[in-house]
Amino acid sequence: xxxxxxxxxxxxxxxxxxxxxxxxxxxxxxxxxxxxxxxxxxxxxxxxxxxxxxxxxxxxxxxxxxxxxxxxxxxxxxxxxxxxxxxxxxxxxxxxxxxxxxxxxxxxxxxxxxxxxxxxxxxxxxxxxxxxxxxxxxxxxxxxxxxxxxxxxxxxxxxxxxxxxxxxxxxxxxxxxxxxxxxxxxxxxxxxxxxxxxxxxxxxxxxxxxxxxxxxxxxxxxxxxxxxxxxxxxxxxxxxxxxxxxxxxxxxxxxxxxxxxxxxxxxxxxxxxxxx
Amino acid sequence: xxxxxxxxxxxxxxxxxxxxxxxxxxxxxxxxxxxxxxxxxxxxxxxxxxxxxxxxxxxxxxxxxxxxxxxxxxxxxxxxxxxxxxxxxxxxxxxxxxxxxxxxxxxxxxxxxxxxxxxxxxxxxxxxxxxxxxxxxxxxxxxxxxxxxxxxxxxxxxxxxxxxxxxxxxxxxxxxxxxxxxxxxxxxxxxxxxxxxxxxxxxxxxxxxxxxxxxxxxxxxxxxxxxxxxxxxxxxxxxxxxxxxxxxxxxxxxxxxxxxxxxxxxxxxxxxxxxxxxxxxxxxxxxxxxxxxxxxxxxxxxxxxxxxxxxxxxxxxxxxxxxxxxxxxxxx
Numbered sequence: 001x002x003x004x005x006x007x008x009x010x011x012x013x014x015x016x017x018x019x020x021x022x023x024x025x026x027x028x029x030x031x032x033x034x035x036x037x038x039x040x041x042x043x044x045x046x047x048x049x050x051x052x053x054x055x056x057x058x059x060x061x062x063x064x065x066x067x068x069x070x071x072x073x074x075x076x077x078x079x080x081x082x083x084x085x086x087x088x089x090x091x092x093x094x095x096x097x098x099x100x101x102x103x104x105x106x107x108x109x110x111x112x113x114x115x116x117x118x119x120x121x122x123x124x125x126x127x128x129x130x131x132x133x134x135x136x137x138x139x140x141x142x143x144x145x146x147x148x149x150x151x152x153x154x155x156x157x158x159x160x161x162x163x164x165x166x167x168x169x170x171x172x173x174x175x176x177x178x179x180x181x182x183x184x185x186x187x188x189x190x191x192x193x194x195x196x197x198x199x200x201x202x203x204x205x206x207x208x209x210x211x212x213x214x215x216x217x218x219x220x221x222x223x224x225x226x227x228x229x230x231x232x233x234x235x236x237x238x239x240x241x242x243x244x245x246x247x248x249x250x251x252x253x254x255x256x257x258x259x260x261x262x263x264x265x266x267x268x269x270x271x272x273x274x275x276x
Numbered sequence: 277x278x279x280x281x282x283x284x285x286x287x288x289x290x291x292x293x294x295x296x297x298x299x300x301x302x303x304x305x306x307x308x309x310x311x312x313x314x315x316x317x318x319x320x321x322x323x324x325x326x327x328x329x330x331x332x333x334x335x336x337x338x339x340x341x342x343x344x345x346x347x348x349x350x351x352x353x354x355x356x357x358x359x360x361x362x363x364x365x366x367x368x369x370x371x372x373x374x375x376x377x378x379x380x381x382x383x384x385x386x387x388x389x390x391x392x393x394x395x396x397x398x399x400x401x402x403x404x405x406x407x408x409x410x411x412x413x414x415x416x417x418x419x420x421x422x423x424x425x426x427x428x429x430x431x432x433x434x435x436x437x438x439x440x441x442x443x444x445x446x447x448x449x450x451x452x453x454x455x456x457x458x459x460x461x462x463x464x465x466x467x468x469x470x471x472x473x474x475x476x477x478x479x480x481x482x483x484x485x486x487x488x489x490x491x492x493x494x495x496x497x498x499x500x501x502x503x504x505x506x507x508x509x510x511x512x513x514x515x516x517x518x519x520x521x522x523x524x525x526x527x528x529x530x531x532x533x534x535x536x537x538x539x540x541x542x543x544x545x546x547x548x549x550x551x552x553x554x555x556x557x558x559x560x561x562x563x564x565x566x567x568x569x570x571x572x573x574x575x576x577x578x579x580x581x582x583x584x585x586x587x588x589x590x591x592x593x594x595x596x597x598x599x600x601x602x603x604x605x606x607x608x
Contacts, residue, residue, distance in 0.1 A: 048472035049443075155560050185328035186499060187576075190543035190556035197553075212472070215545035219554065242547055256477035258502030259546045264529055267506075 004036040004072075005174055005206050006060065011069030012230075013055055029055040031230035032069070039173065042200065042207040044221030044238065046214055048253075052230040053210045057178050060208065061095055062086075073174070091121055094172040098179040100163035104151040110137075110162055111147030117170050132169060139202075140165045140195060157188035161195065168199055176208045181216060193219055214257050218242050226250045289356070290460050290493040291317040291340065291378075296353030298335050298344065300564075307564035309348070310335050311517040317461065317510075322487055322494045324508035324525070326501065326540075330561045332517040333497045337463045340495075341380055342370045358460060375402045379454030381464040385446035389438040395422070395449050396434035402456040421452040425482060444475035451482065458490060465497045480507055501544050505529055513537050516562055516572045523597030533599035535577045571601070579603055 011033050019025040030052045037043045047053045058064045060071055062078050071078050073089050081089060094117075097103050104113055114133045118124060124132060134144035140161040151159060160180060167175050177196070181189040193216065199205055211217050217224055218238060225235040226247065234247040245251050298310035310332045317323045327333040338344050340355055342362065355362045357377055362370065374380070382388045390398055399421055400414030409417070415434070422430035425448040438446055447467055454462055464483070468476040484507065486492050496508060504511055504525065511528045513521040513536065521534035532538045542555035559576045568574050570585040577584065583602040591604040 048474065157560060185561070186501075186540055187328060187543050187557035188560060190545075190554040191558070193545065194554055194556055213545075214473070214547045218547050218550070219545035239550070252474060254547060256473040257547050258477075258480070258500065258506040259548050260501045260505040260529060260541065260544070261546065262548055263502060263506035267525075 003039065005039045005074060006037040006208070007070075007072040007075075008033055008035045008056070008060065009070045009072065010034050011056075011059060011066045011071060013052075013059055013064060014067045028230050030059065030066075033227075033230075033232050034069075035225055035232060035235060037174070037206060037208060039206055040204060041222045042209055042220050044217035044224045045208065045210045045227060046212065046217045046224060046253075047227035048212060050229070051227040053212075053227050054178055055230075056227070057095075057176055057208065057210050061093070061176060062089075087121070091170045092172050093174045093176065094167035094170065096160075096163050096167050096175065096177040096180045098182050100159040101151055103163065104159070106151055108150070109147060110149050110151070110154075113151075113162065114147070114166055114169055117166060121170060123170070136165045136169045137162075139168070140199070141191075155188075156184050157191055160184065160192050164192075164195060164199065168203060168205070171203065172205070174206045174208070176210075178210045179212065180209075182211070182213065189216070196220060214242075214254065215259075226253070288319060289316055290319050290321070290358060291315070291495065292354075292356040293336070293340065294354045294356075296336065296339060296355065297351040298332070298339055298348055299351050300348050302347060305565065308351075309517050309564050310339065313353075313514075313517075313519055315512055315519065315522075317493045317495055319460070319493055320487060320491045321510060322483070322496060322508045324504040324511045325495060325497045325514060326499065326504050326511060327497075327514035328499055328561055330516070330563070331514040333514050334465055336514070337380075337465055337495065337497055340461075340463060341374060341378065342367075343374075343380075372406070375459070376406050376457050377459050378461040378463060379457075379459045381447070381450050381454050381462060381467045383466040383469055385443070385450045385467075385470075386438060388450060389446060391438055394435055394437060395441070398438075399434070399449060399453045399456065402453065406457055417456070418452070421456060422449065424455070425449070425452045426478075427452075442475075443471050444478060447471065447479055448482065451479075451486070455486065455490070455492075458492075460493060462486070462492055462494045463497070464494060466499070467496075468503070469498075469500075476503075483507065501540060502546070513540075516567060517564060518572060518600070520573065520601070521597075521599040523594060527594050527597040531594060531597070533593045533597070533604050534573075534601050535579050535603070536573050537599075539576075539578070573601075 011030060013030040015027045015029055017025045017027045033056060045053045059066055078089060111133050115129050118129045118132060133147055137144050137146050142161050181192050184192060209220050221238045224238045224241040225232045228249050234250045245254060293313060293315045296310055296313045300307040300309055313336055325333045339350060396415040396418040400418035403409035403414040403417055404411060419430045419434045422434055427433050427445060427448055468479050483494060487494060508525050511525055512519050515536050521537045532541055539557045543557055545554060557576050570587050574580050574584045588600050588602045590598040590600050593599050593604050
């Protein structure tokens with residue numbers, strides 16, 4: 001009945017953290033989370049450390065198996081797929097992580113790194129793959145000559161562009177991003193956020209975008225899910241979450257963010273009050 | 277000018293850095309990482325030093341502390357702490373100033389704390405080292421300090437090890453240690469970057485409180501414009517080794533004058549405004565050995581013109597507010 005691209009249905013993930021056979025200690029990292037992602041939208045997931053946002057992303061990527069609940073990609077459970085279907089699903093779903101330097105092989109050239117997904121999925125010929133790599137590099141704002149460089153020769157922003165190129169080279173539908181700009185300087189972060197937006201427009205991508213930075217989440221998201229201690233405490237259109245939050249925790253979170261303009265207004269009012 | 281800076285004589289300055297130049301010497305040549313930086317901190321003032329990575333902000337701070345890495349050298353400049361020139365002091369005298377007169381709060385508290393010593397031993401250590409206080413009393417004072425930075429149940433928590441503390445508590449313990457000998461100046465280098473926003477808000481509140489109760493001056497190093505707006509009285513904007521703009525927090529946010537400051541403000545996504553497109557700054561910060569001719573921001577600047585191939589001086593754009601840009605030559 002639904003056209004959701006991704007559905008997370010009552011998913012929990014419990015980690016055993018130690019204890020003995022008789023008294024196990026457990027940590028519920030994701031606690032009965034239900035959400036869906038419509039084609040073409042960006043769902044932002046925001047939360048503090050330990051909120052379970054990254055675990056949720058790893059569950060969606062099928063890097064972790066849920067303790068309970070189901071995750072459906074285009075209506076089909078990612079844990080009940082045949083090998084071939086899974087292969088196809090993995091083409092449709094790609095990821096960008098916080099620190100690209102740790103997800104690149106330092107001994108491979110950028111060209112080889114970008115060609116790898118094409119090879120794994122047997123897309124094109126050797127020559128056509130080289131063309132695809134060059135085109136994709138241009139698409140993310142890098143010169144095609146970058147294919148001959150190695151990761152350590154790139155700046156942080158350039159590396160993240162390559163990570164985005166790798167994610168989109170198979171033309172997926174869904175891109176999952178985990179804190180993709182957290183390691184970048186403000187001036188470079190803006191470039192990368194704009195690139196994410198441009199790629200979405202040009203390729204019709206759908207994003208699940210995880211960040212602890214509320215400003216970033218507001219900038220990229222159509223809808224926002226606020227997580228705390230494994231639960232989604234509030235979910236709704238971005239505009240509403242940020243201008244009219246209903247959950248106490250969301251309010252506290254928004255209050256805590258040092259926002260230039262707001263801080264500013266607050267200080268002026270305090271000064272005026274002190275004078276009066 | 278900002279009320280804090282008005283009606284003050286230069287003699288009262290807590291910190292005065294003048295014309296500081298720091299260089300790294302290596303086999304590949306000389307890299308000038310701090311380039312003629314001048315900066316002042318007045319008593320009871322919170323000064324923000326804002327810049328991105330590679331701007332030289334941390335090295336400026338380490339110069340004050342006398343903790344520059346071995347291959348860095350101060351080429352010229354003076355650093356005065358309450359009128360006393362620090363660079364003329366012997367290393368032994370220099371060590372006496374650290375902790376006693378100026379304290380440092382680093383970004384990563386867990387790495388700065390000793391993992392095998394209980395917290396009270398570490399927070400109490402300045403008393404033992406500088407005042408030769410007996411250990412029992414030093415530890416008692418450590419408990420008082422932990423209480424002052426709002427650690428709950430301080431007597432019990434003082435007996436714990438750093439790894440048993442949360443990130444926010446570790447940073448509080450570092451602040452407690454810094455406050456131990458009631459220094460005139462706290463230098464905080466991105467102390468909240470690793471913390472969650474709600475915890476960050478508590479730590480910022482604590483720093484404000486310390487300024488109110490102890491009159492401590494704080495030099496706060498950060499890349500976060502939001503924190504600068506929230507916490508500081510006076511702001512220095514650093515780019516590629518030089519201070520390109522300085523002014524009161526009002527001036528910087530209401531009338532940003534240097535194109536870099538303006539760009540930073542527009543490149544930061546905030547929670548209270550909807551941006552259709554962030555204005556990004558093309559390129560990246562140049563390395564010290566690849567600085568362009570003339571203005572160091574020229575390659576990335578949206579409003580550059582012929583004049584920019586020549587290095588601009590500081591132009592006054594408001595009372596005490598200066599910007600190092602030829603576009604400001606004609607005034608604000």
